Amino acid sequence: MRVTIFGASGLLGKALVGEWGKDAVSALTSRDADVRDPEAVRRVMEEKHPDWIVLSAAYTDVDGCERNRDLAFAVNRDGAVNVAAAAKQIGAQLLFLSSDYVFDGTKKSPYETNDVRNPQSVYGRTKAEAEVRLLELIPDCCIARTSWLFGTGGKCFPDTILKLAASRPSLDVVNDQKGSPTYVVDLARAIVQLCRKNAGGIVHVTNSGDCTWFEFAQQIVKDAGLSTMVSPVSSEKMARPAPRPAYSVLSPASLRALGVEMPPWQDALDRYLKERNA
Numbered sequence: 001m002r003v004t005i006f007g008a009s010g011l012l013g014k015a016l017v018g019e020w021g022k023d024a025v026s027a028l029t030s031r032d033a034d035v036r037d038p039e040a041v042r043r044v045m046e047e048k049h050p051d052w053i054v055l056s057a058a059y060t061d062v063d064g065c066e067r068n069r070d071l072a073f074a075v076n077r078d079g080a081v082n083v084a085a086a087a088k089q090i091g092a093q094l095l096f097l098s099s100d101y102v103f104d105g106t107k108k109s110p111y112e113t114n115d116v117r118n119p120q121s122v123y124g125r126t127k128a129e130a131e132v133r134l135l136e137l138i139p140d141c142c143i144a145r146t147s148w149l150f151g152t153g154g155k156c157f158p159d160t161i162l163k164l165a166a167s168r169p170s171l172d173v174v175n176d177q178k179g180s181p182t183y184v185v186d187l188a189r190a191i192v193q194l195c196r197k198n199a200g201g202i203v204h205v206t207n208s209g210d211c212t213w214f215e216f217a218q219q220i221v222k223d224a225g226l227s228t229m230v231s232p233v234s235s236e237k238m239a240r241p242a243p244r245p246a247y248s249v250l251s252p253a254s255l256r257a258l259g260v261e262m263p264p265w266q267d268a269l270d271r272y273l274k275e276r277n278a
């Protein structure tokens with residue numbers, strides 16, 4: 001299987017490159033091909049001629065997207081369309097990374113793949129609109145929605161908590177947003193399986209279980225053996241430019257139907273901490 005990864009220098013991209021093993025992987029960054037440039041995307045695709053394209057590249061700064069709306073849509077929606085158009089031209093299969101932020105967070109039970117999109121942030125809208133455009137262009141493309149990524153390849157929540165906890169006696173963390181933390185190593189493994197199984201349509205891919213950011217931070221501090229006190233606060237108190245869904249747990253049913261299981265997030269956190277300390 002020949003694979004091209006857009007966004008290979010990112011948190012997930014690095015894990016994908018590590019997981020793919022002996023299959024022929026082309027690992028692209030924005031310097032190799034800016035997804036906003038359709039010509040550059042087409043050129044690189046004709047050169048690599050992959051069987052599968054994993055589109056992990058995105059403008060992922062959720063608050064930055066509120067300030068830089070045009071850039072957010074140019075990269076996350078229009079860039080995705082450029083990649084999909086080139087994929088269609090060369091007959092490659094496409095897996096696109098999307099987000100739990102396509103939902104508004106008003107549900108009280110895990111979101112299924114066919115629940116109605118109603119994004120509340122610019123970032124969420126760019127992903128939701130990309131999903132719609134991609135499914136129009138390539139109806140059997142695979143859209144993998146994921147959430148709350150962490151890993152050793154870049155900035156992430158556990159890393160921030162550990163750095164803050166090392167220098168502060170106490171931390172305030174929001175306790176009114178619930179989701180599923182996802183270790184990029186587990187996500188990358190699942191993505192490889194999805195490609196091997198020729199998966200198509202929308203699939204939800206997160207570690208199993210859920211928690212609030214406060215509960216996640218508590219577990220991180222506990223597992224790291226730190227004595228920092230973690231206190232729950234409301235999102236209102238920690239106001240940020242982009243609204244986040246209060247509840248964005250994604251149902252594992254679509255992934256299970258394809259025969260793929262994800263480990264619990266607590267187990268994933270344990271392995272992340274070992275990898276971080278190695």
Ligand SMILES: NC(=O)c1ccc[n+]([C@@H]2O[C@H](COP(=O)([O-])OP(=O)(O)OC[C@H]3O[C@@H](n4cnc5c(N)ncnc54)[C@H](OP(=O)(O)O)[C@@H]3O)[C@@H](O)[C@H]2O)c1
Nearest residue numbers: 007009010011012029030034035057058060097146148149
């Ligand atoms: N992080 C999360 O919690 C989360 C949650 C749900 C979904 N997702 C989605 O999962 C995917 C992976 O996220 P991540 O956290 O691994 O992302 P990340 O660490 O922010 O990495 C982003 C990647 O996109 C590339 N990129 C940015 N702009 C580009 C452009 N104009 N042209 C080509 N490449 C460009 C970057 O390349 P350079 O290094 O060259 O700039 C980098 O490789 C994204 O699609 C994201 O939206 C993430």
